[in-house]
Amino acid sequence: MALTTRDRDVLDVEREWWLEAPTKEEAIRTRLSCSPAAYYAALRRLIGSDEALAYDPLVVKRVRRRLADRRRARIEGAPTARHRPR
Numbered sequence: 530m531a532l533t534t535r536d537r538d539v540l541d542v543e544r545e546w547w548l549e550a551p552t553k554e555e556a557i558r559t560r561l562s563c564s565p566a567a568y569y570a571a572l573r574r575l576i577g578s579d580e581a582l583a584y585d586p587l588v589v590k591r592v593r594r595r596l597a598d599r600r601r602a603r604i605e606g607a608p609t610a611r612h613r614p615r
Contacts, residue, residue: 532575532578532580535561536571536581537570538561538583539571539572539575540588541585542557542560542561543592543605544561544585553565572592575589597611
């Protein structure tokens with residue numbers, strides 16, 4: 530399955546949202562005209578794709594790693610990096 534323009538846009542937002550907007554949610558809404566929930570659903574679908582991996586291996590591997598870390602933390606009962614006290 531070849532990546533659509535929308536698929537590439539989702540991966541591009543994940544890679545460079547911080548260059549365009551003060552928050553990721555704002556970048557998602559501005560660039561993709563969709564809700565963050567729709568964005569994350571598309572991103573989760575894409576990270577399993579070989580085409581997405583070929584298009585942007587760094588982003589795909591980073592997202593896969595982040596999801597695996599969160600999954601592992603849930604199973605082990607440990608806080609994720611996002612929820613660790615500072």
